[in-house]
Amino acid sequence: MCEEQNFYAIADIQAKILPGVTHWQSPNFFGYYPSNSSIAGFLGEMMSAGLNVVGFSWITSPAATELEMIVLDWFGKMLKLPEEFLSAGKGGGVIQGSASEAVLVVLLAARDKILRRVGKNSLEKLVLYASDQTHSALQKACQIGGIHPENCRLLRTDSSTDYALSPNVLNEAISDDVTSGLIPFFLCATVGTTSSTAVDPLLELGKIAKSNEMWFHVDAAYAGSACICPEYRHYIDGVEEADSFNTNAHKWFLTNFDCSVLWIKDRNALIQALSTNPEFLKNKASQANLVVDYKDWQIPLGRRFRSLKLWMVMRLYGLENLQSYIRNHINLAKHFEELVAQDPRFEIVTPRLFSLVCFRLLPPHNDETCATKLNHGLLDAVNSTGKIFASHTVLSGKYLLRLAVGAPLTEERHVNAAWKLLQDEASALLATL
Numbered sequence: 001m002c003e004e005q006n007f008y009a010i011a012d013i014q015a016k017i018l019p020g021v022t023h024w025q026s027p028n029f030f031g032y033y034p035s036n037s038s039i040a041g042f043l044g045e046m047m048s049a050g051l052n053v054v055g056f057s058w059i060t061s062p063a064a065t066e067l068e069m070i071v072l073d074w075f076g077k078m079l080k081l082p083e084e085f086l087s088a089g090k091g092g093g094v095i096q097g098s099a100s101e102a103v104l105v106v107l108l109a110a111r112d113k114i115l116r117r118v119g120k121n122s123l124e125k126l127v128l129y130a131s132d133q134t135h136s137a138l139q140k141a142c143q144i145g146g147i148h149p150e151n152c153r154l155l156r157t158d159s160s161t162d163y164a165l166s167p168n169v170l171n172e173a174i175s176d177d178v179t180s181g182l183i184p185f186f187l188c189a190t191v192g193t194t195s196s197t198a199v200d201p202l203l204e205l206g207k208i209a210k211s212n213e214m215w216f217h218v219d220a221a222y223a224g225s226a227c228i229c230p231e232y233r234h235y236i237d238g239v240e241e242a243d244s245f246n247t248n249a250h251k252w253f254l255t256n257f258d259c260s261v262l263w264i265k266d267r268n269a270l271i272q273a274l275s276t277n278p279e280f281l282k283n284k285a286s287q288a289n290l291v292v293d294y295k296d297w298q299i300p301l302g303r304r305f306r307s308l309k310l311w312m313v314m315r316l317y318g319l320e321n322l323q324s325y326i327r328n329h330i331n332l333a334k335h336f337e338e339l340v341a342q343d344p345r346f347e348i349v350t351p352r353l354f355s356l357v358c359f360r361l362l363p364p365h366n367d368e369t370c371a372t373k374l375n376h377g378l379l380d381a382v383n384s385t386g387k388i389f390a391s392h393t394v395l396s397g398k399y400l401l402r403l404a405v406g407a408p409l410t411e412e413r414h415v416n417a418a419w420k421l422l423q424d425e426a427s428a429l430l431a432t433l
């Protein structure tokens with residue numbers, strides 16, 4: 001390629017591509033949940049792109065498989081996961097592309113495990129449980145996994161439990177289903193729900209799952225990373241009851257997208273559901289069962305060398321820096337929460353646990369009929385300035401704004417500026433009523 005062409009390509013990127021990009025790495029990006037990039041993550045990603053190995057079986061690039069096992073054991077230890085999730089025993093970790101893939105593969109493992117016990121003809125009787133705050137990824141997994149749509153129990157939550165799943169509600173649902181001849185087989189709990197960071201009580205839920213011989217999966221896609229800090233580790237107390245646990249390193253762990261980490265206690269359950277053994281992939285190491293072949297832990301065959309970027313992040317930053325990184329975001333969110341709480345025109349809608357603040361502008365004269373329009377208008381107004389990007393959700397019928405701190409470059413001044421913008425736009429909107 002000649003220099004002139006390079007120049008035109010860069011000019012095109014500046015003129016045509018960048019104006020259409022939403023800058024997730026901007027310090028003023030507060031939408032959804034963060035999607036972190038970092039120099040270490042970028043370098044790891046670059047090396048992986050350069051090597052471009054396809055490590056589906058151990059033999060296709062031993063370092064790709066072995067580094068993944070090592071790095072996920074390190075990460076598991078940082079989170080103080082039970083030993084059974086580490087690779088020395090019957091379990092281990094695997095990098096998936098997304099939390100959606102993680103829940104899908106464990107659902108397939110759980111489905112096949114129960115069907116081996118109760119007979120293949122019972123698929124229609126299998127029932128799955130989660131709260132109504134669970135990410136829609138679970139619903140997609142059910143659609144793909146052939147679970148009857150009527151057998152997906154998304155159990156109600158409300159403000160009385162801060163939108164966490166109540167063990168009593170779960171027990172009642174299971175007992176009704178068993179009475180009707182159905183077979184409970186899967187429970188998905190969330191630590192840090194997508195709307196409001198609700199934390200389901202893992203220990204109690206896990207015990208219920210165990211006594212009903214159900215698979216227990218924990219989705220900690222966003223909040224899992226925070227649990228490397230001793231003061232937040234209690235949010236995953238009870239993970240010892242789980243069969244599988246997932247967190248997205250690409251959300252809040254300085255690891256470039258995509259890198260979703262899944263640990264499982266019984267890797268054979270996954271392998272039994274997903275393995276194939278075609279002639280053209282046979283090799284001595286696999287046949288002798290001496291190695292891990294990650295092709296049997298995931299949906300596709302091909303896989304990238306994603307552990308390189310996670311390894312780079314841990315190797316270059318280390319545990320203490322990663323902990324301070326998380327703490328800094330949580331402190332910034334706390335600061336934002338305090339600012340909102342000081343303005344009587346606003347309310348904090350759910351308690352802040354991590355780095356997400358859920359809040360809304362109160363409708364004048366408590367007129368709830370205009371609350372949605374008002375807050376919708378506020379979100380539109382602030383986002384259309386292009387100065388910040390925030391997002392929204394609805395809880396118990398209330399439309400509210402979500403401000404998630406988590407971009408690597410966000411500082412207190414950005415949070416202050418975001419709040420000033422929200423206040424100014426709120427004043428302008430209220431003046432029109």
Ligand code: PLP
Nearest residue numbers: 098099100135137192193194221
């Ligand atoms: N689970 C939770 C709690 C999430 O917040 C999200 C996304 O934000 C997901 C699952 C889906 O993640 P992914 O895009 O990795 O499938």
